[in-house]
Amino acid sequence: MATFVIEGGHKLHGSITPQGAKNEALQVLCAVLLTQETVVIDNLPNILDVNNLIDLLGSIGVTVEKLAKGKFAFTAANLDTAYLRSADFLKKCNKLRGSVMLIGPLLARLGEVTYAKPGGDKIGRRRLDTHFQGMVNLGATFEYDQELLAYRFEGKHLQGTYMLLDEASVTGTANIIMASVLAKGTTTIYNAACEPYVQQLCRLLNHMGAKISGVGSNLLTIEGVKELHGAQHKLLPDMIEVGSFIGMAAITGSELRIKNAGIKDLGIIPDAFRRLGIRIDEEGDDLVIPAQEHYQIESFLDGSILTVADAPWPGLTPDLLSVLLVVATQAKGSVLIHQKMFESRLFFVDKLIDMGAQIILCDPHRAVVIGHDHTRQLKRNNMTSPDIRAGIAMLIAAMSADGTSKIDHIDQIDRGYEDIEHRLNAIGACIKRED
Numbered sequence: 001m002a003t004f005v006i007e008g009g010h011k012l013h014g015s016i017t018p019q020g021a022k023n024e025a026l027q028v029l030c031a032v033l034l035t036q037e038t039v040v041i042d043n044l045p046n047i048l049d050v051n052n053l054i055d056l057l058g059s060i061g062v063t064v065e066k067l068a069k070g071k072f073a074f075t076a077a078n079l080d081t082a083y084l085r086s087a088d089f090l091k092k093c094n095k096l097r098g099s100v101m102l103i104g105p106l107l108a109r110l111g112e113v114t115y116a117k118p119g120g121d122k123i124g125r126r127r128l129d130t131h132f133q134g135m136v137n138l139g140a141t142f143e144y145d146q147e148l149l150a151y152r153f154e155g156k157h158l159q160g161t162y163m164l165l166d167e168a169s170v171t172g173t174a175n176i177i178m179a180s181v182l183a184k185g186t187t188t189i190y191n192a193a194c195e196p197y198v199q200q201l202c203r204l205l206n207h208m209g210a211k212i213s214g215v216g217s218n219l220l221t222i223e224g225v226k227e228l229h230g231a232q233h234k235l236l237p238d239m240i241e242v243g244s245f246i247g248m249a250a251i252t253g254s255e256l257r258i259k260n261a262g263i264k265d266l267g268i269i270p271d272a273f274r275r276l277g278i279r280i281d282e283e284g285d286d287l288v289i290p291a292q293e294h295y296q297i298e299s300f301l302d303g304s305i306l307t308v309a310d311a312p313w314p315g316l317t318p319d320l321l322s323v324l325l326v327v328a329t330q331a332k333g334s335v336l337i338h339q340k341m342f343e344s345r346l347f348f349v350d351k352l353i354d355m356g357a358q359i360i361l362c363d364p365h366r367a368v369v370i371g372h373d374h375t376r377q378l379k380r381n382n383m384t385s386p387d388i389r390a391g392i393a394m395l396i397a398a399m400s401a402d403g404t405s406k407i408d409h410i411d412q413i414d415r416g417y418e419d420i421e422h423r424l425n426a427i428g429a430c431i432k433r434e435d
Contacts (some may be wrong), residue, residue: 003408007430008401009275011291011354012254013022018163018242018261019045019175019418020235024099024197027174028204028233029053032062032074033105034178035208037230042071042217044235046417049098052264056092056099067076081110090116092152094371100131101171103153107434108139111156116149130165130172137163138183155382160168160185160224168218168312169194174201180222181210187222194218195313196236196265207231237262240319241417242287243269244392247323249289250278251330251400256427259288269312272324275306276331296371297333305368318342322393325349329357330372338366348390351383352397355405377402384408388416395420399429 020043029050032039043408044050046069056071058064061080065073083089084106093099094116106113117128132142133150140155160183165172171194178201180187192198194216195396202215208231211223242261249256250273263270263285270280270287277295279286298306310318318341325337333379339345343364353359355378358370380403385391391413407413410433413420421431 001408001435002410003406004395004398004410004413005432006206006395006398006401006405006407007400008403009403010399010428010430011252011379012115012249012256012303012424012428014244015257015259015286016423016427017259018245019047021045021193021197021238022047022049022240022416023170024200024235025050025153026053027101027171027197027201028235029057029074030098030101030105031178031201031204031208032057032225033060033076033079033102034205035230036077038070038073038075039208040067040073040232042232042234044070044072045238045418046070046248047418048411050098052092052096053098054117056089056096059089059092066191073390079110084110085114090148093218098171100128101175101178101417103131103135103176104175107153107155108158108179110181110310111154111230113153114145114148114152114328130167130169131175131207133166134163134172134176135179136170137161138179138187149215158183158374160187160222162188163190164191165189165191167191170195170198173198177201177205177220177222181205181212181224183224185224187224189220189222190218192220193312196239196267200233200236204231204233205414208235232401235391236265239266239317242266243273243320243418244396246270246273246278246280246289246325247327247396247425248399250276250292250295252290253291253293253329254428256289257289260285260291262285263287265358268316269320270307271293271326272316272320274334275308276324276328277333278327295331297328297335297371305334305336307336307338310340318345319389321345322348322389323396325359325369326352326393326397328369329359329397332370332373334370336366336368340365345387345390349396351394352378355381355397355401356378357397379403382406382408385410385412386408386414392417395431409423
């Protein structure tokens, strides 16, 4: 298992370009199963989660051709139905959270699928009810096979219908969309997730011949079609990487340019950092973070302490709360971080407290951060990454710390960030990877 060794206190400089969006990649890769023709996807990040899903598609029988760096052609003309019932397929699904989005396209394409409970981040309970109920709404049935420890879905004749989702689940919405595009009749999804990556999935499917309207809203209408054809698609920049780079620049007092940031699809992410006092300038599609010795957290208009909370899009993505929390440790002022969606994502703050951060963990969902205003540097620490986002937050903290820190279990970081140590070292960081 690999470890990062981080020498803190180095300023960043120059420019960095975000990778293609991880969360979008997992959705559109599953969508290639909906057609026998070739789908070309560009700007795919070279990260563990994406590579594992591409490997799984190849095992299923999808022909995978690498055309250039980050650009692949996928042809799902002949799927291996025997492999889809094998123990190896279930084992691979179990190791990859994004594999849950195989259910919709495989059910639409084949009328049946066997699926093991997915793995992924250890950030608390992540239920699959929205996914499963969506398939049931379309006319599918499922049962749990105690011997295989897997679910068996059947749905030979999916039928469009109206459904109101119990939660605006991003992956649940994506799964239901992919199952609906080949269903008979019209499907209406209310309380659908409307993140840019779901919008991108809908655009790809429409280019493949689907008929999806309401894209960008929480009310989607899908007219089922008999078949889909090939298409080309390019991923958006990864908004979580963009936010991570903003946090790195701010906490190290560095000037940094984030090139081709996809500003129009960032939503309120830049403003969330601005509320912590961080200056962010926009030049074309680049974000420029000037060097700041101090940044002051805003208060609400009535003078009360600022609360930063996650919410479904266009609210703040939960994937950046860990980064915002770390950045706040060196701000002037106090902020309440409220992680509503996952009950275990804030448990990594004990490592930050060991580094000298002033944080009060109120409960599994809320933490109060009292900023140091750069009067006290965080201390070195040895840590273990529990998930992708806590891992990058720990890396940011270590980059600003006094001394050399270590982070174990960095395969969690590799799941979401491409070649991160070399890209950061190129702009002034000092990070080494050790086995």
